[in-house]
Amino acid sequence: MPQQKVSLLKGIIHHKCPRCRKGNIYTHSNWNYLKATSMYKNCSHCGLQYEVEPGFFWGAMYIAYALITALFVGALIIFFFFIDKGLEVLIYFISSYLLVILLLVPFILRYSRTLMLYAFGGIKYEPALSGD
Secondary structure, eight states: OOOOOOOHHHHHHTTBOTTTSOSBSBSSOTTOGGGTTOBOSBOTTTOOBSOSSTTGGGGHHHHHHHHHHHHHHHHHHHHHHHSOOOHHHHHHHHHHHHHHHHHHHHHHHHHHHHHHHHHHSOOOOOGGGGOO
């Protein structure tokens, strides 16, 4: 039976190992805010060590910063083009934006780590490892 390839986007969205795209990267679900960034040390399917070097995931904070900035710029564009510009509305906009960002922090942290691993980990996808 031929090996089934898993797409790059699907691997990132589902937080799968960048080498085999079968094993999970994180120990808990997206909805567990207290353990949002708890990762396995190795892939359960192919044995890949996720932390490429000590402190590797510190670089993910730059990706998280870029994601939060992109969300803010997008929200700001929507605010200035589609919403009346009263002071009360501006205060409401800023407070609701901050609330949304606080709710999205675990997701942003997870995706920034996953993107860091896929983009800068130097790990190549090996479809042969995807088979059972």
